[in-house]
């Protein structure tokens with residue numbers, strides 16, 4: 188099975204994240220960069236499926252040069268190879284541009300299964316898996332808390348507010364995972380050493396056959412027109428429980444008409 | 447006035463509150479036209495009228511619930527082509543965002559997600575990076591597709607005609623590739639849904655065990671609230687994953703958020719920071735969650751919460 192896992196490098200949530208004054212895009216230099224956490228679960232699921240059914244796991248990442256750090260980490264977890272879509276013209280792409288670019292690469296490298304995280308911690312749109320499925324014309328199996336493959340049949344549990352749905356389809360397909368699905372492995376020392384020698388193919392827009400007019404900040408279908416740091420919340424009332432904490436809390440709720 | 451298409455969120459019987467929020471918002475932008483997929487439109491008609499729906503496009507079949515997302519996006523694309531709306535509004539739920547994303551691909555129109563407000567020029571407000579930054583943004587290609595965060599808009603009644611307009615529609619083969627073959631409903635009692643609830647009571651690691659989550663549930667039930675949990679709780683298996691609030695869980699924006707035994711890590715705050723009122727119970731006065739509190743009690747939750755429950759009972763009785 189030919190499995191491609193889409194991995195995004197994101198600013199670490201722990202560091203202060205901000206936008207750039209010049210063009211209101213993410214200031215990637217201001218923050219430490221890590222693999223989007225849910226993508227580690229996607230990598231883990233890809234590795235498990237390849238271990239169980241045979242096949243290869245390819246990492247696909249679109250991002251600046253620095254994204255190679257995320258790619259190496261994914262390889263050190265055990266993925267076989269990687270494709271890095273990197274081109275200055277891609278900077279500032281919106282969902283339409285990103286999905287078009289990733290779909291173009293996927294069309295070129297081929298796949299039986301594409302696995303993504305269900306959401307990224309910076310953009311948090313959660314729309315990309317569906318958009319890739321739409322562009323590729325393959326089934327959308329998103330928000331998976333469980334994945335099973337049997338020959339060309341694939342089924343998942345799709346997490347929902349009320350519990351989950353069971354969903355079935357035929358490969359090729361796009362899957363996105365939630366963190367309940369597995370426990371990602373840590374790279375071993377051996378894995379880290381091996382990752383240094385694994386092939387990483389860099390692709391430019393031209394290599395992937397992507398029309399430059401469909402990607403990048405200038406061609407984005409949406410734009411940020413302004414932003415400001417949120418003012419801190421006004422300091423509230425803090426009381427120490429002296430046997431009357433619950434009563435005081437009830438007093439507050441009554442005052443605000445919640446009870 | 448141009449139509450504003452609204453994808454209704456409903457479960458076939460009851461209409462989700464976010465639908466009324468979207469209609470309320472749509473009234474300020476144009477003529478609200480609700481798109482109703484699947485059964486139940488006739489019984490919902492009166493309620494949709496109450497909030498000012500001018501029109502309801504009703505497409506009872508195919509059974510939209512039998513396939514993942516794609517048929518809804520196809521239907522919306524057809525309607526978007528024929529109705530030429532000024533905007534398309536969807537709930538910023540897992541499914542709403544996915545429908546919106548597919549619609550964006552089909553139409554080439556721009557999409558904005560997790561929006562908390564839209565003005566008459568269709569400029570949208572968003573709150574990003576876990577509540578750190580306010581952003582205004584707009585769609586500059588095509589008709590704006592906007593996914594609006596539940597509970598961000600206050601639903602306000604206004605009379606609407608709510609004329610039903612039947613739509614016939616057949617989804618393509620491609621839209622029927624991902625088949626829903628079963629639905630497993632977890633026990634949840636009669637509590638409101640997490641993202642919809644006007645009050646959310648969440649428990650954190652301080653609660654100490656799965657059994658003790660009953661204490662959180664008890665307080666929630668007294669307040670008519672939904673139950674939420676920090677990731678420490680869902681990771682430990684004390685409460686199901688779908689109730690997790692935060693960066694990798696649900697984003698909630700209730701009138702009142704009660705955080706009990708939760709430290710307030712940035713990833714948790716990302717999911718609750720825009721709550722209107724925040725109350726905290728934590729025994730550590732240094733816990734960062736107190737920075738957000740409108741009212742905080744420094745104390746042991748096992749003393750404070752039972753007393754709070756009792757006080758609410760007394761006041762009610």
Ligand SMILES: Cc1cc2nc3c(=O)[nH]c(=O)nc-3n(C[C@H](O)[C@H](O)[C@H](O)COP(=O)(O)OP(=O)(O)OC[C@H]3O[C@@H](n4cnc5c(N)ncnc54)[C@H](O)[C@@H]3O)c2cc1C
Pocket residue numbers: 200224308649650651652653675676677678679690691692693694695696706707708709710711712713714717727728729730733745746747748
């Ligand atoms: C990429 C990433 C994504 C994440 N996503 C999420 C997410 O979506 N949601 C989320 O919640 N977290 C998320 N986290 C985890 C987050 O960083 C914290 O670890 C988590 O929120 C901590 O949960 P907690 O506050 O319940 O536990 P703790 O941080 O352990 O806090 C427990 C609190 O309970 C208090 N306490 C203990 N006993 C009592 C008592 N008897 N009475 C009163 N108070 C008591 C303590 O003083 C303490 O403040 C994420 C982390 C990462 C790295």
Ligand SMILES: Nc1ncnc2c1ncn2[C@@H]1O[C@H](COP(=O)(O)O)[C@@H](O)[C@H]1O
Pocket residue numbers: 193194195196223225226229247248249250285289302303304305306307308310311312313314315316
């Ligand atoms: N630039 C990118 N390169 C590769 N994968 C990406 C990229 N952006 C997003 N993804 C994938 O899409 C998922 C959802 O992201 P999002 O829709 O931005 O919330 C992520 O978890 C990644 O798996």
